[in-house]
Amino acid sequence: MFKAVVYVTLKESVLDPQGNAVKGSLHSLGFDEVNDVRIGKYMEVELNVNDRVAAEERLKEMCEKLLANTVIEDYRFELVEA
Amino acid sequence: MFKAVVYVTLKESVLDPQGNAVKGSLHSLGFDEVNDVRIGKYMEVELNVNDRVAAEERLKEMCEKLLANTVIEDYRFELVEA
Numbered sequence: 232m233f234k235a236v237v238y239v240t241l242k243e244s245v246l247d248p249q250g251n252a253v254k255g256s257l258h259s260l261g262f263d264e265v266n267d268v269r270i271g272k273y274m275e276v277e278l279n280v281n282d283r284v285a286a287e288e289r290l291k292e293m294c295e296k297l298l299a300n301t302v303i304e305d306y307r308f309e310l311v312e313a
Numbered sequence: 314m315f316k317a318v319v320y321v322t323l324k325e326s327v328l329d330p331q332g333n334a335v336k337g338s339l340h341s342l343g344f345d346e347v348n349d350v351r352i353g354k355y356m357e358v359e360l361n362v363n364d365r366v367a368a369e370e371r372l373k374e375m376c377e378k379l380l381a382n383t384v385i386e387d388y389r390f391e392l393v394e395a
Contacts, residue, residue, distance in 0.1 A: 238355055262375055266359040273353035279346045293344055
Protein backbone atom coordinates (compact mmCIF):
# COMPACT_ATOMS: atom_id res chain seq x y z
CA MET A 232 0.00 0.00 0.00
CA PHE A 233 1.19 3.49 -0.80
CA LYS A 234 0.32 6.90 0.49
CA ALA A 235 0.71 9.76 -1.94
CA VAL A 236 0.85 13.45 -1.28
CA VAL A 237 -0.19 15.48 -4.31
CA TYR A 238 0.53 19.20 -4.70
CA VAL A 239 -1.30 21.15 -7.37
CA THR A 240 -0.20 24.73 -8.00
CA LEU A 241 -1.14 27.41 -10.51
CA LYS A 242 1.41 27.92 -13.26
CA GLU A 243 3.63 30.96 -12.73
CA SER A 244 1.99 32.91 -15.56
CA VAL A 245 -1.56 32.42 -14.25
CA LEU A 246 -3.14 35.10 -12.06
CA ASP A 247 -4.21 33.97 -8.59
CA PRO A 248 -7.21 36.04 -7.41
CA GLN A 249 -7.70 33.80 -4.35
CA GLY A 250 -4.10 34.39 -3.33
CA ASN A 251 -4.55 38.14 -3.83
CA ALA A 252 -7.64 38.10 -1.63
CA VAL A 253 -5.72 36.32 1.14
CA LYS A 254 -2.86 38.80 0.77
CA GLY A 255 -5.35 41.66 1.13
CA SER A 256 -6.83 40.10 4.26
CA LEU A 257 -3.38 39.59 5.77
CA HIS A 258 -2.58 43.25 5.09
CA SER A 259 -5.83 44.34 6.75
CA LEU A 260 -4.84 42.29 9.78
CA GLY A 261 -1.55 44.19 9.99
CA PHE A 262 0.74 41.66 8.31
CA ASP A 263 2.26 44.26 6.00
CA GLU A 264 5.43 42.22 5.45
CA VAL A 265 3.51 39.83 3.18
CA ASN A 266 4.64 40.43 -0.42
CA ASP A 267 2.77 37.72 -2.20
CA VAL A 268 0.47 34.75 -1.61
CA ARG A 269 -0.17 31.92 -4.04
CA ILE A 270 -2.75 29.25 -3.26
CA GLY A 271 -2.62 25.65 -4.32
CA LYS A 272 -4.17 22.33 -3.47
CA TYR A 273 -2.87 19.58 -1.25
CA MET A 274 -4.22 16.03 -1.37
CA GLU A 275 -3.40 12.84 0.44
CA VAL A 276 -4.34 9.74 -1.56
CA GLU A 277 -4.17 6.21 -0.18
CA LEU A 278 -3.54 3.62 -2.87
CA ASN A 279 -4.10 -0.10 -2.57
CA VAL A 280 -1.21 -0.96 -4.91
CA ASN A 281 1.91 -2.93 -4.04
CA ASP A 282 4.25 -1.83 -6.80
CA ARG A 283 5.83 1.62 -6.72
CA VAL A 284 6.14 1.99 -10.48
CA ALA A 285 2.50 1.02 -10.98
CA ALA A 286 1.43 3.47 -8.25
CA GLU A 287 3.34 6.32 -9.91
CA GLU A 288 1.84 5.50 -13.27
CA ARG A 289 -1.72 5.46 -11.90
CA LEU A 290 -1.24 8.64 -9.87
CA LYS A 291 0.04 10.45 -12.92
CA GLU A 292 -3.12 9.39 -14.77
CA MET A 293 -5.33 10.60 -11.89
CA CYS A 294 -3.61 13.98 -11.89
CA GLU A 295 -3.95 14.38 -15.65
CA LYS A 296 -7.58 13.28 -15.71
CA LEU A 297 -9.08 14.74 -12.55
CA LEU A 298 -6.86 16.19 -9.85
CA ALA A 299 -5.17 18.95 -11.83
CA ASN A 300 -6.22 21.14 -14.73
CA THR A 301 -2.98 20.92 -16.68
CA VAL A 302 -3.84 23.93 -18.84
CA ILE A 303 -3.34 26.27 -15.89
CA GLU A 304 -1.91 24.07 -13.14
CA ASP A 305 1.24 22.09 -12.42
CA TYR A 306 1.29 19.04 -10.20
CA ARG A 307 3.84 16.95 -8.38
CA PHE A 308 3.53 14.09 -5.94
CA GLU A 309 5.48 12.12 -3.38
CA LEU A 310 4.89 8.44 -2.73
CA VAL A 311 5.53 6.81 0.63
CA GLU A 312 5.11 3.10 1.25
CA ALA A 313 2.55 2.69 4.05
CA MET B 314 13.34 37.75 2.49
CA PHE B 315 11.72 34.42 3.21
CA LYS B 316 9.42 32.17 1.27
CA ALA B 317 7.09 30.02 3.34
CA VAL B 318 5.10 27.01 2.30
CA VAL B 319 2.07 26.48 4.51
CA TYR B 320 0.12 23.21 4.65
CA VAL B 321 -3.31 23.19 6.26
CA THR B 322 -4.98 19.81 6.77
CA LEU B 323 -8.18 18.66 8.43
CA LYS B 324 -7.65 17.03 11.81
CA GLU B 325 -7.82 13.21 11.70
CA SER B 326 -11.14 13.11 13.51
CA VAL B 327 -12.89 15.53 11.15
CA LEU B 328 -14.92 14.16 8.23
CA ASP B 329 -13.77 15.27 4.78
CA PRO B 330 -16.76 15.42 2.39
CA GLN B 331 -14.65 17.04 -0.35
CA GLY B 332 -12.14 14.20 -0.14
CA ASN B 333 -14.96 11.67 -0.29
CA ALA B 334 -16.37 13.34 -3.40
CA VAL B 335 -12.97 13.18 -5.09
CA LYS B 336 -12.62 9.53 -4.07
CA GLY B 337 -16.03 8.83 -5.63
CA SER B 338 -15.02 10.57 -8.85
CA LEU B 339 -11.77 8.60 -9.01
CA HIS B 340 -13.72 5.36 -8.56
CA SER B 341 -16.11 6.35 -11.37
CA LEU B 342 -13.09 6.93 -13.58
CA GLY B 343 -11.90 3.39 -12.90
CA PHE B 344 -9.29 4.12 -10.21
CA ASP B 345 -10.64 1.46 -7.88
CA GLU B 346 -7.34 1.12 -6.03
CA VAL B 347 -7.96 4.44 -4.26
CA ASN B 348 -8.78 3.72 -0.61
CA ASP B 349 -9.02 7.20 0.74
CA VAL B 350 -8.57 10.86 -0.22
CA ARG B 351 -8.08 13.76 2.19
CA ILE B 352 -7.97 17.32 0.92
CA GLY B 353 -5.99 20.15 2.41
CA LYS B 354 -4.73 23.57 1.49
CA TYR B 355 -1.32 24.58 0.22
CA MET B 356 -0.10 28.18 0.32
CA GLU B 357 3.11 29.93 -0.68
CA VAL B 358 3.69 33.14 1.25
CA GLU B 359 6.47 35.58 0.46
CA LEU B 360 7.62 37.53 3.49
CA ASN B 361 9.62 40.71 3.49
CA VAL B 362 11.41 39.87 6.76
CA ASN B 363 15.12 39.33 7.28
CA ASP B 364 15.12 37.38 10.50
CA ARG B 365 14.12 33.73 10.54
CA VAL B 366 12.81 33.72 14.10
CA ALA B 367 10.68 36.79 13.43
CA ALA B 368 9.35 35.23 10.22
CA GLU B 369 8.34 32.05 12.07
CA GLU B 370 6.66 34.04 14.79
CA ARG B 371 4.64 36.11 12.29
CA LEU B 372 3.69 33.11 10.17
CA LYS B 373 2.41 31.29 13.23
CA GLU B 374 0.23 34.31 14.00
CA MET B 375 -1.10 34.41 10.41
CA CYS B 376 -1.99 30.71 10.57
CA GLU B 377 -3.77 31.09 13.90
CA LYS B 378 -5.66 34.22 12.85
CA LEU B 379 -6.53 33.63 9.20
CA LEU B 380 -4.96 30.78 7.27
CA ALA B 381 -6.18 27.86 9.37
CA ASN B 382 -9.27 27.18 11.41
CA THR B 383 -7.54 25.58 14.38
CA VAL B 384 -10.76 24.07 15.70
CA ILE B 385 -10.87 21.58 12.83
CA GLU B 386 -7.55 22.05 11.05
CA ASP B 387 -3.85 21.51 11.71
CA TYR B 388 -1.15 23.55 10.05
CA ARG B 389 2.57 23.33 9.48
CA PHE B 390 4.98 25.43 7.48
CA GLU B 391 8.46 25.41 6.01
CA LEU B 392 10.58 28.53 5.66
CA VAL B 393 13.19 28.97 2.96
CA GLU B 394 15.42 32.02 2.69
CA ALA B 395 14.83 33.55 -0.75
